[in-house]
Amino acid sequence: MIEKTIEETKATALITGASSGIGAAFARRLADNGFDLILIARREELLVNLCKELKDTKGINAEYMLIDLEKDNELKIVEERIKKTPNLEILVNNAGFGGGNKAFYEIPIEDHINMVKVHNIAPLQLAHAAIPGLLIKGKGAIINVSSIGSFSPSSGVMYSTTKNFLNYLSESLDLLLKKRGIKIQALCPGFTTTDFHKKLGYGSEHPVYRRKFMTAEKVVETSLKALKKGKVYCIPGFRNKLLAFLLRKLPKRVLIFAYRKMFSKRKSIIEE
Ligand SMILES: NC(=O)c1ccc[n+]([C@@H]2O[C@H](COP(=O)([O-])OP(=O)(O)OC[C@H]3O[C@@H](n4cnc5c(N)ncnc54)[C@H](OP(=O)(O)O)[C@@H]3O)[C@@H](O)[C@H]2O)c1
Numbered sequence: 165m166i167e168k169t170i171e172e173t174k175a176t177a178l179i180t181g182a183s184s185g186i187g188a189a190f191a192r193r194l195a196d197n198g199f200d201l202i203l204i205a206r207r208e209e210l211l212v213n214l215c216k217e218l219k220d221t222k223g224i225n226a227e228y229m230l231i232d233l234e235k236d237n238e239l240k241i242v243e244e245r246i247k248k249t250p251n252l253e254i255l256v257n258n259a260g261f262g263g264g265n266k267a268f269y270e271i272p273i274e275d276h277i278n279m280v281k282v283h284n285i286a287p288l289q290l291a292h293a294a295i296p297g298l299l300i301k302g303k304g305a306i307i308n309v310s311s312i313g314s315f316s317p318s319s320g321v322m323y324s325t326t327k328n329f330l331n332y333l334s335e336s337l338d339l340l341l342k343k344r345g346i347k348i349q350a351l352c353p354g355f356t357t358t359d360f361h362k363k364l365g366y367g368s369e370h371p372v373y374r375r376k377f378m379t380a381e382k383v384v385e386t387s388l389k390a391l392k393k394g395k396v397y398c399i400p401g402f403r404n405k406l407l408a409f410l411l412r413k414l415p416k417r418v419l420i421f422a423y424r425k426m427f428s429k430r431k432s433i434i435e436e
Contacts, residue, residue: 174224176252178202178245178294180233180286181259183210185358186309189380190256193388195222199254203228204242233259233286234278242286246293253301255294257287257330258309263320264364276322283326288333295337298346305347305391308334312354312404315411317423327352331397338396349390350397353383354404376403 177194181187183205191201195218203211203226211228218226229245231238246252259282263271291306298304314327334350341348355377366372383400390398399405411419 174200176200176249177254179256180204183207186380186383187258189384193384195224200225204231206232233282239286243289243293252297253304256307262360262364263323267319268321279322279326284329302345307349307351310350310352312352315408334396347391347394351387352399356380356383
């Protein structure tokens, strides 16, 4: 773990998974809004370049921490950093990765456990570390980046399960903290153009790219607009909203029938 620190003065946002995609888009957008930033990820070159860009072009303080959120001792370092950052106002629990198209039993158990660590343990631990400071200030926000895939099962099982955990965590924290001035959001994007699908090894010919993708910038813009309104769920894009509505409102027996049909045809229902 390498840490580069610079002096903090302004309201600060900490973003996990900031080296690319939605996390990097959050970093650029929050820098536009004058936030100092603490950026967390593993790919150093991307973090170095992003910090430099943000300092040079937006005049904010940007710091990065090279952290693997699968490792308990490294997650602990981020937890401690949050506790020592009294001006932290926004925590974005964004780091994550896809499960691909394999079935649950074909995926090594270690991979499932690592997904639980990155998607669930890290957001839980970082939110727990951030909330006391936010309560003292009586303001702030936690954005948990979930997925439209959280509303339906997947054959890999753990992507939808871990993202659904984030929804429930967000709903419960919102109930607890809204009246204390703290906003909680479960951000549920659909297909978004980032490194996510590339990391699954999907080439440009993969059928997933026949879907309509949103830009990471649009996802972030929608999230920050929704945060102002204080709604706990943010589902960017009309088609994603409609899909989430159907998945949440259709009778369970209809959904189970549809899922069984789809599981028999292809391994994953929603691949983001
Ligand atoms: N793209 C989509 O279609 C889509 C749709 C719905 C939801 N999402 C969610 O959006 C979030 C951001 O993903 P993205 O689409 O922006 O993909 P991305 O470009 O691959 O970004 C994922 C980020 O998470 C970080 N990360 C992954 N594992 C990590 C670990 N063990 N420790 C520290 N950082 C880790 C990556 O950093 P390093 O690799 O540098 O460590 C990277 O910065 C994820 O939670 C994903 O589930 C994405």
